[in-house]
Amino acid sequence: xxxxxxxxxxxxxxxxxxxxxxxKIYFCGLTVQDRPHIGHFRAFITGDILKRYFEYSGFDxxxxxxxxxxxxxxxxxxxxxxxxxxRIARRIIDEFFDNADKLNIKRxxxxxxxxxxxxxxxxxxxxxxxxxxAYVSGNDVYYDVSKFKGYGKLSGKKIDELRVGxxxxxxxxxxxxxxxxVWKGAKPEEPWWESPWGRGRPGWHIECSAMSIHYLxxxxxxxxxxxxxxxxxxxxxxxxxxxxxxKPFARYWVHNGRLNxxxxxxxxSIGNVVLISDILKTYKPDVVKLYILSTHxxxxxxxxxxxxxxxxxxxxxxxxxxxxLSQTKGKGGKVNKEIIDKFKEAMDDDxxxxxxxxxxxxxxxxxxxxxxRNPDKxxxxxxxxxxxxxxxxxxxxxxxxEDHIKHDEELIELLLKLRSNLxxxxxxxxxxxxxxxxxxxxxxxxxxxxxxxxKRL
Amino acid sequence: xxxxxxxxxxxxxxxxxxxxxxxKIYFCGLTVQDRPHIGHFRAFITGDILKRYFEYSGFDxxxxxxxxxxxxxxxxxxxxxxxxxxRIARRIIDEFFDNADKLNIKRxxxxxxxxxxxxxxxxxxxxxxxxxxAYVSGNDVYYDVSKFKGYGKLSGKKIDELRVGxxxxxxxxxxxxxxxxVWKGAKPEEPWWESPWGRGRPGWHIECSAMSIHYLxxxxxxxxxxxxxxxxxxxxxxxxxxxxxxKPFARYWVHNGRLNxxxxxxxxSIGNVVLISDILKTYKPDVVKLYILSTHxxxxxxxxxxxxxxxxxxxxxxxxxxxxLSQTKGKGGKVNKEIIDKFKEAMDDDxxxxxxxxxxxxxxxxxxxxxxRNPDKxxxxxxxxxxxxxxxxxxxxxxxxEDHIKHDEELIELLLKLRSNLxxxxxxxxxxxxxxxxxxxxxxxxxxxxxxxxKRL
Numbered sequence: 069x070x071x072x073x074x075x076x077x078x079x080x081x082x083x084x085x086x087x088x089x090x091x092k093i094y095f096c097g098l099t100v101q102d103r104p105h106i107g108h109f110r111a112f113i114t115g116d117i118l119k120r121y122f123e124y125s126g127f128d129x130x131x132x133x134x135x136x137x138x139x140x141x142x143x144x145x146x147x148x149x150x151x152x153x154x155r156i157a158r159r160i161i162d163e164f165f166d167n168a169d170k171l172n173i174k175r176x177x178x179x180x181x182x183x184x185x186x187x188x189x190x191x192x193x194x195x196x197x198x199x200x201x202a203y204v205s206g207n208d209v210y211y212d213v214s215k216f217k218g219y220g221k222l223s224g225k226k227i228d229e230l231r232v233g234x235x236x237x238x239x240x241x242x243x244x245x246x247x248x249x250v251w252k253g254a255k256p257e258e259p260w261w262e263s264p265w266g267r268g269r270p271g272w273h274i275e276c277s278a279m280s281i282h283y284l285x286x287x288x289x290x291x292x293x294x295x296x297x298x299x300x301x302x303x304x305x306x307x308x309x310x311x312x313x314x315k316p317f318a319r320y321w322v323h324n325g326r327l328n329x330x331x332x333x334x335x336x337s338i339g340n341v342v343l344i345s346d347i348l349k350t351y352k353p354d355v356v357k358l359y360i361l362s363t364h365x366x367x368x369x370x371x372x373x374x375x376x377x378x379x380x381x382x383x384x385x386x387x388x389x390x391x392x393l394s395q396t397k398g399k400g401g402k403v404n405k406e407i408i409d410k411f412k413e414a415m416d417d418d419x420x421x422x423x424x425x426x427x428x429x430x431x432x433x434x435x436x437x438x439x440x441r442n443p444d445k446x447x448x449x450x451x452x453x454x455x456x457x458x459x460x461x462x463x464x465x466x467x468x469x470e471d472h473i474k475h476d477e478e479l480i481e482l483l484l485k486l487r488s489n490l491x492x493x494x495x496x497x498x499x500x501x502x503x504x505x506x507x508x509x510x511x512x513x514x515x516x517x518x519x520x521x522x523k524r525l
Numbered sequence: 526x527x528x529x530x531x532x533x534x535x536x537x538x539x540x541x542x543x544x545x546x547x548x549k550i551y552f553c554g555l556t557v558q559d560r561p562h563i564g565h566f567r568a569f570i571t572g573d574i575l576k577r578y579f580e581y582s583g584f585d586x587x588x589x590x591x592x593x594x595x596x597x598x599x600x601x602x603x604x605x606x607x608x609x610x611x612r613i614a615r616r617i618i619d620e621f622f623d624n625a626d627k628l629n630i631k632r633x634x635x636x637x638x639x640x641x642x643x644x645x646x647x648x649x650x651x652x653x654x655x656x657x658x659a660y661v662s663g664n665d666v667y668y669d670v671s672k673f674k675g676y677g678k679l680s681g682k683k684i685d686e687l688r689v690g691x692x693x694x695x696x697x698x699x700x701x702x703x704x705x706x707v708w709k710g711a712k713p714e715e716p717w718w719e720s721p722w723g724r725g726r727p728g729w730h731i732e733c734s735a736m737s738i739h740y741l742x743x744x745x746x747x748x749x750x751x752x753x754x755x756x757x758x759x760x761x762x763x764x765x766x767x768x769x770x771x772k773p774f775a776r777y778w779v780h781n782g783r784l785n786x787x788x789x790x791x792x793x794s795i796g797n798v799v800l801i802s803d804i805l806k807t808y809k810p811d812v813v814k815l816y817i818l819s820t821h822x823x824x825x826x827x828x829x830x831x832x833x834x835x836x837x838x839x840x841x842x843x844x845x846x847x848x849x850l851s852q853t854k855g856k857g858g859k860v861n862k863e864i865i866d867k868f869k870e871a872m873d874d875d876x877x878x879x880x881x882x883x884x885x886x887x888x889x890x891x892x893x894x895x896x897x898r899n900p901d902k903x904x905x906x907x908x909x910x911x912x913x914x915x916x917x918x919x920x921x922x923x924x925x926x927e928d929h930i931k932h933d934e935e936l937i938e939l940l941l942k943l944r945s946n947l948x949x950x951x952x953x954x955x956x957x958x959x960x961x962x963x964x965x966x967x968x969x970x971x972x973x974x975x976x977x978x979x980k981r982l
Binding site for chain 1: 527640641643718719943946950959964
């Protein structure tokens with residue numbers, strides 16, 4: 069039984085799907101005006117863990133993750149750089165996928181883009197206006213917060229308190245400072261779509277209501293995203309969606325904790341951004357994933373590069389044990405049920421990946437000791453299967469590229485071992501053939517007092 | 526000097542760019558309702574050759590290639606399958622990129638999608654209406670062919686003759702049977718965008734006029750695509766674009782010949798489609814490219830699978846000579862200017878790839894004979910550079926994946942050679958270490974009268 073902490077009820081709840089055996093998840097994706105940073109990817113890795121663990125637990129998962137590809141910042145960027153906003157968006161989407169693939173994040177079922185769903189968004193706005201919970205004012209359409217009784221139920225905020233702190237921009241025509249825009253009239257030189265309310269573009273919140281309902285239905289299982297989206301984004305999504313349909317919107321709300329840099333939220337406007345592309349130039353994808361997964365997704369996480377570096381030790385340990393186990397060939401290993409149960413217990417408890425990782429680390433330590441004493445084939449094959457199963461749920465150690473490199477490396481190691489055998493037997497002519505043969509492949513052997521090493525030239 | 530056959534003038538012309546040192550190309554891309562077949566990819570490989578050869582010749586190239594992601598067929602498919610048309614489109618776009626990457630087709634600078642350019646399309650339609658060359662009729666907007674004097678200049682067709690054969694659908698409200706739709710009113714249950722002419726969607730031809738001009742300017746250098754697009758698509762593009770701007774549209778029109786299967790155009794509606802994904806399951810990407818490039822892009826090409834298979838011989842010859850040359854390490858080889866000049870002469874003559882390939886094959890034959898007699902290092906390094914330069918212009922033998930596999934194979938060959946040395950010296954203990962070591966890596970050695978072979982298990 070999977071238990072999830074539900075932001076809406078503020079407690080851990082047993083997960084019961086709307087439809088047996090199926091989970092429908094909408095996860096807030098990237099706003100594609102700035103290059104993705106490690107904070108964004110904390111959310112996407114969280115979404116991936118949900119998808120993977122539900123699938124592992126036998127559910128048929130549908131995961132929808134949006135791209136917000138039109139907003140004020142993107143328009144500003146177009147005006148500043150002269151680059152078409154659709155090209156900026158595409159470049160950043162490509163960078164997202166490039167990094168997501170490197171990090172072995174499974175593809176969502178679909179990534180709807182806001183600008184491709186103008187029809188659904190306009191239909192949604194019309195529905196709100198018809199129900200009297202949105203109103204046209206000037207060139208804009210606003211949501212009338214006073215008309216939705218449940219407003220604040222996700223974030224715990226009270227309308228009256230919000231009203232005190234709310235700021236109204238000079239060009240806004242709200243009835244009430246807490247109202248928010250669902251359709252925004254276009255200023256000169258801004259991109260537009262024709263609409264019954266004049267030329268304009270969607271507000272930010274409306275796209276997620278329109279697209280999640282379009283792809284998952286009026287009520288679906290899980291809505292996820294970063295904790296900084298709880299207010300106002302997700303609060304407003306609930307207001308829009310439940311206001312329009314009269315039905316419950318998402319049943320479980322899952323939010324990953326913030327990733328801070330020096331105590332502040334990582335964000336372009338503050339200027340404390342560490343790009344995921346830059347991190348992956350220095351660290352292996354699995355090291356970065358171990359870093360993210362070794363903290364529970366709901367806990368805030370302070371970013372220090374040293375903490376990524378620290379994960380290299382764990383990575384090496386896992387890599388070594390996997391290599392050691394791979395030396396024993398054969399199939400049909402039976403998973404260790406006891407270990408898998410411990411792993412599942414951790415994951416069932418609100419996707420507790422740090423605990424799941426500690427099950428893995430403890431297990432690798434135990435099997436290493438056992439195998440050292442008794443290299444039993446059945447035991448080794450079982451350990452191989454057990455580890456593989458757990459690691460694949462976390463999306464670790466599955467990279468194809470690494471497989472390639474490892475294969476290369478194993479062949480080179482075999483040649484080196486052979487060379488040392490030949491040298492022991494004083495067969496220098498042959499041992500030199502290995503040295504020269506490798507040199508032709510741009511691989512250099514270095515003899516040291518501790519033995520031979522090799523490097524690529 | 527590059528010479529291009531210009532469909533517009535019906536002759537081969539010296540290419541003179543609009544702006545010195547720059548080439549702006551718009552190439553008609555995929556209509557994303559059906560999975561791409563080898564005929565589509567003949568066009569994309571042609572576009573890639575243009576891009577690569579212009580870049581090689583020192584031009585700064587901008588290549589824009591569209592995706593038509595809304596049309597009647599896509600809507601029909603949505604209605605038949607229940608799958609959202611944007612998901613169908615995305616799936617097919619992904620398949621396009623997957624295959625394009627395998628075939629080492631360079632990415633265009635941008636791939637605009639029609640549904641993301643509704644604003645530019647509507648602005649274009651308005652411009653035509655204002656000029657009196659398009660008219661609103663019912664829920665549609667039509668282009669008035671009689672208002673554009675140059676109509677037929679690309680295809681050589683005469684309006685009067687077209688009028689005789691033209692068919693008007695019962696739901697069309699044309700003034701004249703040869704007029705064509707630029708904005709199509711939406712029927713119930715069809716996707717729509719709001720417009721000054723009611724809810725609807727763009728006609729097919731208008732997107733290419735609007736997007737090419739948006740990204741490349743009102744006049745640009747080259748417009749390309751398959752020969753089956755000359756009429757009506759490109760003819761109508763010219764009418765729309767020159768009608769609206771009063772300026773020449775594309776200066777050179779480049780069309781690749783059809784790819785036929787059993788004498789008929791390969792097309793989904795005829796049912797004689799060979800998917801590129803299926804071909805690439807059987808044949809190496811470079812073999813498929815050799816097949817396409819060994820016929821001039823303008824000639825019609827009859828598809829027989831045997832003709833792809835025949836290219837495997839040429840592929841092997843090139844692969845072997847490259848391997849042979851790679852055995853000699855070193856840098857600083859000087860290209861053979863005489864050969865490169867011959868290669869350039871072929872390519873300058875309207876991108877004559879079959880002739881360019883024959884320069885390459887003749888050259889590889891010559892250098893093999895020369896090197897056999899005189900394995901001079903300088904000569905070998907020069908041959909390596911010369912071949913590499915020519916092959917890279919054609920986008921051949923650049924695959925990273927193959928590099929990986931080749932590297933593996935070279936290491937295994939080294940081990941095999943060593944093993945036979947050990948066996949000659951009766952050092953069976955060591956030679957068995959190699960056999961067992963490889964076996965652990967799932968590689969099996971087989972001893973035959975002709976020597977040892979290996980295979981992956």
